Amino acid sequence: MMRVKLAFFSFGLLLLTAGISLIVKGNLGAAPWDALAIGESQLFHLSIGMCIFINGCLLIIVNSILLSERIDFFAALSIFLIGMLVNFWISYGFINISPSGLLEQFSFTMIGIIMLGVGISIYLQARLPSSPMDTFMVALHKRFGLNLNNARLLTEAIAVTLAVIFQGAVGVGTFLVACTLGFVIHFFYPIMEKIYDRWTFN
Template identity: 40%
Template sequence: MSLFYRSLFYLLGLLILSFGATLTIKANLGAGPWDALNVGLSHLIGLTIGSWIVIIGIVLIIINALLLKKRPELLSLFTVFILGFFVDFWMSYLLNSFNYFYFKNQLILLVVGLIIIGLGIAMYLQASFPLNPIDHFMVSIQKKFGMNIMAAKLIGEILALLFAVLVNGPIGVGTVIIAFGIGPAIQFFHPYCSSIMNRLSHS
């Protein structure tokens, strides 16, 4: 039963995370650093945003292995492929069916997306399945330098932002809000999700 709940948290978390990321992109105020990098690469070179999530994920898997001096976490490919698929799904679905989002307050849409991203990450982390390489990068920085999750996430976001600028990704005030807000959002939801998972696992 524990495996069932872990799998449920894992898939729901990735689905929620990808939905939140899509909302922040649709807000058109500047995407989160990693999303801005993927969008910029998509516009510059081609391929879908989801495809670039997979490609960047593979690069990060190698970097994470070097940081922790361990073998590459190849099972993370499973996570990144699912996330890439979900993002492409939401981008297509929202583009075709939820155009009314464009008539709402963009800042509210961005903040809602940010909160949803934090919830999604906090949820799927509970499964203890292979991490999204971006979040594994956060954990790698945390372990390598002894930081808390919030600080480690911020460093990763800033690095992604620098590369996003180089590929002319959609950078704006929203990018800054997400870069500084994603860590606290994860930190806020993490204990609640952990508590729920513990109760379900022992029920």
């Protein structure tokens, strides 16, 4: 049971952070929360991963209020891993990858969106402390009765607004992520849930 949980959690994190980094590499605009982190990193001279971590810690507090639960300090571990993995993919894993034209930029962005959505759908199955950004989506889903797609759209709208304020990497790609990521998660989540249940009970 725990082996399956850790496998889903680890693979999901690797996939989603690779997706985030591909979107950044596409240079059409980062995913909303990452666009915010990029703006903050330029303003405060910190790494993108560190800004992702700080934003996540702030959202942990917001989530505890929305869900009327105690602060989930273990969630800080998930967002720390996500931040460090994003730093790894950008600085080492994809360091030599650079799109040569608009078509490649668009391809990087769309592939990144799919990887990000599938990665989120996978690692959430483990029900281990998840990224505060994803918990924020789930908190809105539970608190206000929104489906996952609409809850994701709302979280992305909030992040885009903050990214604009902090002069982050907002562009066409940002709005592609905001408009499509919720659909990708909404589509793949039940598929991954069935796979997880099958592996767990075998």
